[in-house]
Amino acid sequence: MKRIFAVLSLFTVALGVKAQPVNYHQNIQPLIQSHCLPCHAKNSIAPIPLTDYEELLAYGNMLGYVTANNIMPPWRAENKEGHLKNYNTLNEKEITLIKKWIASGFPEGDRVQRPATTQYHTNVSGRLINVAMQKAFPIKSDYTERAQVFVLEPPTKKDEWIYAIKFLPGNRKIVKLASISLDTGIQGKLYDSYDERYGYSSQVGLSYIPSQFNWFQWTPDTADSFFNLPAPIKMKAGSRLLMHIAYAASDSIQKDSSVVLLRAGEKIPDSSGLQAGILIDTTHITNGPFVINKGDKKKVFAVRKLEQDEIIVSLMPMGQFALSSWDIYAIDSSNGIRIPLLRIPHWDAHWKKKYYLQQPLHLPKGSTIHATAYYNNSDDNRSLIILPPKQIRYGEGIRDEMFVIQYDYLESASPVVKK
Template structure:
């Protein structure tokens, strides 16, 4: 997804993805708060959730009471909080879950997916080898009781319940940035179509935010012009406005980077991504006259030509800097740090190939500077199956992120749920370690998909690169710094 051939300490804002609550609270907590008042209490009152009673055709018990759990009183609040970032009309999910009639046919599948942890999509897990230092913000995972409620609802035939008794719904997740300062859009359309076996194209768009003086950004929203082909977007600051010379504001086939050598990464987006919002008191500078570069990964549909003419950004900024400045370091392959096993090479047929990298926090950070990690992301391609990032320091090891069920189709960064001055602190000399595991066999569905896209039917050796048949082992670590400017 990204390319870096030189040491990078880059500005960043956080990337959100499907399955989050948009109200600034944990989606699970919002759902629990909405269902507690009307939740079944159990006992001997004939509640089918606790006694196994069978509902009548009308969705009521023999005593005339509504069957529980039902859509209006129990399931709808959970779906609103944890599913409706993606499962809305026109969303990236294959079906909408906005109404009872839309949800009922999928009741059994919903129950199975939430039980297996497939939905809501969330891949940062607590494991035997990873206990993160803080909880993650906007964690949409359901409790065991909530998962059981989905199963009970499906087993009962997905009763609707009485709309007059509907539980209050939490605020639906929003994909729009609150109170944007400005919005900007690409100047020239881009046409995308399959070329031979190639479906992936990287084009860079240069946008002018129009700020005559320095501003300090704390919110970004990517506006995907054509969701059919916009696979992901990386956002860079071009401080010297060098990209203004690109004809029509587009540099075609610019690779996985910014298309120029001195741009700074400030964020990224994948389909379903929510606005990127920095923690309170944290911002990143956008110099006067600077331009913004969008590296857009276009993925052709294979069904004919498509055009993107409306991709752009919504931005929110202030005229004064925040107390903390945010930076982003890309560690591993192809970021900074050293490989512990030589060049990345994954032989065909290996089921549990491991690559490891180490990055030492530089000693140019003064002892009085306060450096806090506030967001972390993992990145591999389709051969990857498991990735972990941790810090080795004088006081012991701290695991930042573990994604043991890696899924290329559900990428996001994970922000810690804590004020910036209480987030995890790093110091000069600390060692950041990465461990990536790959399965380059046909037992890996990602490999099967990758080979099909390339027109192949058997695994091949995979090395470092940006294309379909390449891999990466890359961690993005977002830090905020107080008392020191890099």
């Protein structure tokens, strides 16, 4: 009898217990910290700060819309196989959590139970090489987006092996994209001398291919910590860094003084080094010249056969506003297996990224890389810069179109670095 009474008591208590409602401090703030900062921090590139409850409350319904429709966070690649690093998107459970929070009236919850605020810091241990801009770059208040390449001189007189890198935007309000390349020649210096302003203007690329192209890429959602390179890169004495920065349009006068931090170590002989190159370009196209006529909805196919073993570390496809999707895969010559590399079903030219594989992919000689890009140069593509559409050819201008896949690869075996 006592046992029955105990069971009934527990059942009665259970009926009286209500499910803990979804609230901001316990459920939503951790998602914002993980997926939305630092882009949506105060004085950052995103126009809407989301650093506290009051700020998020003002845009709560918008949060529901952009997350439910996979507009934000702006990760465009599929990762069904789990083969990509730094995967930044919300899963269905997290999206449902946001929907429940909105439906229940945006409850704040107990501030005592809120998680610790994420701190963004720049202090690190170890030997640092600080590569700074020589002077601030001014941005006019003319509502115009612009891009500038700055040729930076590292303060070192000897060869250095670089194994980690960090970019510090000087002004998060306007810096929306930065890529760092390494150049052992003088061409960047020559381009710099032709432009009367500090640095030289280059809307899309560097205007040439340096020795280490797109060594590192930063976007506002990049983690605020050092990025450990998959393998060390040799920075020869006398080399220069090319810092390509895309600036957002501004309605007020701004200045930027961005900085690149490098961590140097000693490379052990016979370990591999990281290299950068072009994996696919227009020379590999199999279905005709790269011309997209007015009104065309066209797939462009490319195949490249590897002439030697390759160890692929990352991929960075490039394209502009007529591009709609990328599908990239490899066929292993040793077994005929198809290996997914990168699929971006909804391309957005505003969110170009370098995608790193979880593990370097070794492909033997004779393997093939296959790429398909879909272009929409018709009236129903509202992303086009030029409307009504006109014929588009290959080029690096913002009104041209591109068909390029950059990549990082290893020279040989797994690297070993002594700090």
